[in-house]
Amino acid sequence: MSKLVIVGTVAFDAIETPFGKTDKILGGAATYIGLSASQFDADGAIVSVVGGDFPQSDIDMLVSKGMNVEGLEIVKDGKTFFWSGKYHNDMNTRDTLATELNVLETFNPVVPESYKDAEVVMLGNLHPMVQMGVINQMKNPKMVVLDTMNFWMDIALDDLKKVIAKVDVITINDEEARQLSGEYSLVNASKKIMEMGPQYVVIKKGEHGALIFHKEEMFFAPALPLAEVFDPTGAGDTFAGGFTGYLAKTGDYSFENMKRAIIYGSCLASFCVEKFGTERMENLSKKEVEERLEKFQRLTQFELNT
Amino acid sequence: MSKLVIVGTVAFDAIETPFGKTDKILGGAATYIGLSASQFDADGAIVSVVGGDFPQSDIDMLVSKGMNVEGLEIVKDGKTFFWSGKYHNDMNTRDTLATELNVLETFNPVVPESYKDAEVVMLGNLHPMVQMGVINQMKNPKMVVLDTMNFWMDIALDDLKKVIAKVDVITINDEEARQLSGEYSLVNASKKIMEMGPQYVVIKKGEHGALIFHKEEMFFAPALPLAEVFDPTGAGDTFAGGFTGYLAKTGDYSFENMKRAIIYGSCLASFCVEKFGTERMENLSKKEVEERLEKFQRLTQFELNT
Numbered sequence: 040m041s042k043l044v045i046v047g048t049v050a051f052d053a054i055e056t057p058f059g060k061t062d063k064i065l066g067g068a069a070t071y072i073g074l075s076a077s078q079f080d081a082d083g084a085i086v087s088v089v090g091g092d093f094p095q096s097d098i099d100m101l102v103s104k105g106m107n108v109e110g111l112e113i114v115k116d117g118k119t120f121f122w123s124g125k126y127h128n129d130m131n132t133r134d135t136l137a138t139e140l141n142v143l144e145t146f147n148p149v150v151p152e153s154y155k156d157a158e159v160v161m162l163g164n165l166h167p168m169v170q171m172g173v174i175n176q177m178k179n180p181k182m183v184v185l186d187t188m189n190f191w192m193d194i195a196l197d198d199l200k201k202v203i204a205k206v207d208v209i210t211i212n213d214e215e216a217r218q219l220s221g222e223y224s225l226v227n228a229s230k231k232i233m234e235m236g237p238q239y240v241v242i243k244k245g246e247h248g249a250l251i252f253h254k255e256e257m258f259f260a261p262a263l264p265l266a267e268v269f270d271p272t273g274a275g276d277t278f279a280g281g282f283t284g285y286l287a288k289t290g291d292y293s294f295e296n297m298k299r300a301i302i303y304g305s306c307l308a309s310f311c312v313e314k315f316g317t318e319r320m321e322n323l324s325k326k327e328v329e330e331r332l333e334k335f336q337r338l339t340q341f342e343l344n345t
Numbered sequence: 346m347s348k349l350v351i352v353g354t355v356a357f358d359a360i361e362t363p364f365g366k367t368d369k370i371l372g373g374a375a376t377y378i379g380l381s382a383s384q385f386d387a388d389g390a391i392v393s394v395v396g397g398d399f400p401q402s403d404i405d406m407l408v409s410k411g412m413n414v415e416g417l418e419i420v421k422d423g424k425t426f427f428w429s430g431k432y433h434n435d436m437n438t439r440d441t442l443a444t445e446l447n448v449l450e451t452f453n454p455v456v457p458e459s460y461k462d463a464e465v466v467m468l469g470n471l472h473p474m475v476q477m478g479v480i481n482q483m484k485n486p487k488m489v490v491l492d493t494m495n496f497w498m499d500i501a502l503d504d505l506k507k508v509i510a511k512v513d514v515i516t517i518n519d520e521e522a523r524q525l526s527g528e529y530s531l532v533n534a535s536k537k538i539m540e541m542g543p544q545y546v547v548i549k550k551g552e553h554g555a556l557i558f559h560k561e562e563m564f565f566a567p568a569l570p571l572a573e574v575f576d577p578t579g580a581g582d583t584f585a586g587g588f589t590g591y592l593a594k595t596g597d598y599s600f601e602n603m604k605r606a607i608i609y610g611s612c613l614a615s616f617c618v619e620k621f622g623t624e625r626m627e628n629l630s631k632k633e634v635e636e637r638l639e640k641f642q643r644l645t646q647f648e649l650n651t
Contacts, residue, residue: 259570
């Protein structure tokens with residue numbers, strides 16, 4: 040069991056999908072990552088910031104899942120980061136209706152002293168310089184995983200490239216991989232991105248699954264085909280939480296174990312989308328996860344008669 | 346080893362992709378299906394029609410691959426079906442530049458007497474009533490596989506539904522599955538389509554792989570991520586040829602064997618796109634296929650530490 044540092048937003052979201060809409064509910068990358076990683080009883084610490092308007096009950100919930108919150112700064116007279124979005128009918132695209140940075144504008148992450156020796160670091164989507172600030176506090180991490188998005192490629196590419204050069208794994212979606220590399224083929228895109236620093240490139244394709252590339256190897260984890268996708272919010276972060284949670288639990292950073300880690304990530308993400316917000320992840324049993332893993336096995340495992 | 350009847354176009358194609366363009370080259374659904382099935386030394390018969398302009402050398406090539414061509418009608422004073430298309434930069438979409446039905450307009454398929462007892466029938470994309478004409482000539486087929494497309498849903502839906510009610514397997518792409526079923530989720534779409542008749546629904550997602558549904562079960566075969574896709578023409582037919590060729594070779598119609606069959610289909614399709622037209626499929630060794638199957642295994646097979 041290794042320690043896991045999770046950096047990212049802890050936020051309020053207001054979400055509209057074809058199935059309904061929510062008022063302000065709990066959201067944020069670090070929240071989803073933490074909930075997902077907690078399935079492995081990960082010794083995780085959330086490094087983030089919220090305002091005085093953030094309910095103690097949500098903090099208590101994260102603590103009840105085993106998350107250390109020493110690094111969750113509370114700015115009493117500030118407001119929590121707020122994001123609002125509306126999904127299109129295909130659930131693959133969405134419009135952002137509002138982004139209020141609030142306390143995030145001046146966020147200066149502080150990793151708790153007792154987690155500076157963590158082996159696994161999950162850098163959720165944030166400004167690259169904030170992510171770099173966390174890397175610089177770590178003593179000797181074995182596996183630093185970076186999540187980012189096209190927004191930072193558009194406005195802070197130089198900073199982003201500096202962070203990319205420092206990490207072991209990058210997780211981005213297919214369009215972002217193409218934008219970052221200038222290559223359409225994901226095989227070529229991953230090669231170019233590996234040249235920027237990371238030894239491992241994870242490309243998230245949403246409902247089409249995820250690929251992990253490492254040197255000349257690649258592995259694919261499908262997304263579980265679902266009858267209904269209720270709310271895709273947080274699926275990518277849940278994937279990242281499952282991936283890093285499993286790595287931290289096992290302390291095994293071989294490619295074989297990375298394969299299992301993205302299967303776990305994909306498995307957990309398949310739950311996240313079943314209900315609005317964090318609801319499904321807050322109420323998810325290990326038994327349900329094990330049963331769904333069996334579904335993944337039946338979905339992909341075959342034997343050749345040779 | 347069971348017999349395999351293959352119905353579909355034998356055609357000329359002129360193709361333009363971002364990598365170049367061709368004059369009239371050999372194409373057609375039955376051609377790709379036959380070439381792919383020939384990898385299993387399938388005892389296959391091609392039922393189709395060409396004009397007097399069709400080169401004997403192409404017929405000889407199909408015969409050299411083990412295809413029976415008694416059912417390949419030659420209309421001496423007619424012209425071979427011609428299709429021309431141009432792919433967009435993403436290779437996932439294309440514009441049809443020309444479609445000249447020619448001899449296909451009056452095509453009346455005749456299954457050779459010695460193949461009327463074939464166990465496996467592959468109905469390549471054609472007018473549903475032509476496909477029905479073939480079904481009606483078969484004595485007691487065990488596995489009738491239907492490929493179709495949105496074009497027939499638009500202009501001949503009633504006829505198409507009659508054929509769908511008669512077949513064991515339907516292969517269509519994701520958008521077509523949605524159109525046919527009125528369901529966005531592929532899980533729900535496949536359920537609706539199974540209610541129309543087929544026990545098995547294969548949904549082709551192009552570069553995102555293929556799903557097979559049967560009762561409550563599903564299985565997923567990824568597409569091999571490739572550095573370059575040179576020409577996607579015929580990939581779906583090559584997939585279908587691998588699927589049915591493998592079923593005919595093994596004579597095993599269990600769901601377990603169907604899984605292997607779509608892996609083989611996906612494997613063969615990954616070769617088809619590497620060169621223009623049929624070139625790669627005409628020059629493909631069993632050794633290359635076996636090596637690529639190993640790549641599919643490395644791409645998808647994992648072991649859980651439980």
